[in-house]
Amino acid sequence: DTEVTQTPKHLVMGMTNKKSLKCEQHMGHRAMYWYKQKAKKPPELMFVYSYEKLSINESVPSRFSPECPNSSLLNLHLHALQPEDSALYLCASSPAVRGSAEAFFGQGTRLTVV
Amino acid sequence: GESVGLHLPTLSVQEGDNSIINCAYSNSASDYFIWYKQESGKGPQFIIDIRSNMDKRQGQRVTVLLNKTVKHLSLQIAATQPGDSAVYFCAESDNAGNMLTFGGGTRLMVKP
Numbered sequence: 001d002t003e004v005t006q007t008p009k010h011l012v013m014g015m016t017n018k019k020s021l022k023c024e025q026h027m028g029h030r031a032m033y034w035y036k037q038k039a040k041k042p043p044e045l046m047f048v049y050s051y052e053k054l055s056i057n058e059s060v061p062s063r064f065s066p067e068c069p070n071s072s073l074l075n076l077h078l079h080a081l082q083p084e085d086s087a088l089y090l091c092a093s094s095p096a097v098r099g100s101a102e103a104f105f106g107q108g109t110r111l112t113v114v
Numbered sequence: 115g116e117s118v119g120l121h122l123p124t125l126s127v128q129e130g131d132n133s134i135i136n137c138a139y140s141n142s143a144s145d146y147f148i149w150y151k152q153e154s155g156k157g158p159q160f161i162i163d164i165r166s167n168m169d170k171r172q173g174q175r176v177t178v179l180l181n182k183t184v185k186h187l188s189l190q191i192a193a194t195q196p197g198d199s200a201v202y203f204c205a206e207s208d209n210a211g212n213m214l215t216f217g218g219g220t221r222l223m224v225k226p
Contacts, residue, residue: 004157031212042203042216043158056212090157098209101146105157 006091006106014114015081021109023074023091031096032074033103034066037088049074050096081113126223133194135220137187137204144206147180149189150216153200161189161202191222199224 004025013019023032031050035043048056049068063085065077074091088110094103127133139147145166150158164171164178164187171178177190187204204217 040219042219045215048212050212092157094212096212101148101163101207101209102160105150105159107155107157 004091004093004104004106006089006109008109009107010110010112012112012114013078013081015083017081018077018079020078021076021089021091021111023076023106024072025093025104026072027093027095027104028071029093029095029104030071031094032068033092033094034064034074034076035090035092035105037090037108043090047076078111081111083113086112123218124221124223126225127194129194129196129224129226131194133189133191133198133222133224135189135191135202135222137189137217139185139187139204139206139217141206141215142182142185145209146207147178147187148205148207149176149178149187150203150205151198151200152203152219158203194222194224196224196226198222 004023007022011019033048034046036046037043045058046060047066052068052071063080067075067077088108090108091106092103125133125135146163148163149161151161152158162171162173162176162178164180169180175192179188189202191198199222201219201221203219206215
């Protein structure tokens with residue numbers, strides 16, 4: 001299994017809603033990532049979890065809250081988002097071992113904030 | 115901050131021709147440089163990577179070249195096919211594969 005599975009594929013939420021994005025991988029990877037991608041732009045790193053611990057937070061607003069319940073799961077909790085937060089949210093994982101730079105991406109969650 | 119960028123936003127090639135996609139980087143401390151392909155509606159897909167101590171690496175129909183003197187990275191695709199049509203991103207990471215920065219992307223369009 002070389003897949004990173006993200007749910008839901010599409011999400012529409014109001015600015016007062018609370019929702020969560022989910023990501024799962026069963027490749028035994030110990031690093032997992034959240035990226036945000038706007039249309040026609042490259043993915044922008046948001047968070048990195050290494051061995052279930054948050055190792056990188058790229059100055060992301062607190063309305064985005066990541067969670068790594070175990071080595072296979074990664075969540076992104078959303079609260080009080082703004083319309084400009086509408087984007088494709090990508091999850092990725094990698095082995096987190098020296099000598100390997102390959103990361104596997106999910107299909108993303110297309111988020112629309114209304 | 116330091117960044118990885120691309121020269122050309124769109125590249126149009128004839129089916130069967132070779133394609134060359136370029137990328138300029140500024141962070142000399144990166145251990146790996148990676149190329150990703152992203153098709154419409156999908157997440158990025160790993161194509162090939164190259165370690166900073168190498169100049170060239172070949173895969174199946176793809177070759178990555180690294181010129182550290184001018185901080186330039188390129189992806190060569192041989193015998194380009196319609197299925198190669200996508201946006202291509204370069205990226206850089208440390209030795210443990212912690213993805214840090216993606217480049218601006220080049221859209222490759224293959225004409226039949």
